[in-house]
Amino acid sequence: MILTVANLKGGTSKTTSAAFLAHALAERGRRVLVVDADPQASITRWAEMAEWRLPVVGKATGRLHVELEEIVGDRFDTSMCCQVASSWCSGLGRAGGRCSA
Ligand SMILES: Nc1ncnc2c1ncn2[C@@H]1O[C@H](COP(=O)(O)OP(=O)(O)OP(=O)(O)O)[C@@H](O)[C@H]1O
Ligand SMILES: [Mg+2]
Secondary structure: OOEOOOOOOOOOOHHHHHHHHHHHHHHOOOOEEEEEOOOOOHHHHHHHHHOOOOOEEEOOOOOHHHHHHHHHOOOOOEEEEEOOOHHHHHHHHHOOOOEEO
16 A cells, blocks of 8 residues: 655644554554654654654655565565655565555
């Protein structure tokens, strides 16, 4: 599944939308991994503060497209990647098509 939450403008609910989508998909039985690729690490902080039951990994690296497939493996159906720089997005498709940005 490929979902994209994107907007060039800041403060337009990209992270909030990704957080709600991740939870909605998990409630529907998807095995969701949240990948926080945002150097601001907003979603990582939210997950800690709210004690999310969803797994969240921080991966603010330009090598995300190389490393993501091994992280996701067969354990997750959906990876919700937050705030991925546009130059990294092409790699996400190669990482199993289970990603969103
Ligand atoms: N549906 C909504 N209704 C009201 N407020 C919202 C809604 N979605 C997000 N917000 C608020 O808008 C602000 C910006 O949201 P968010 O951090 O998700 O945006 P962002 O696009 O990820 O920002 P950034 O570009 O800084 O990463 C936050 O204070 C958030 O609580
Ligand atoms: Mg954000």
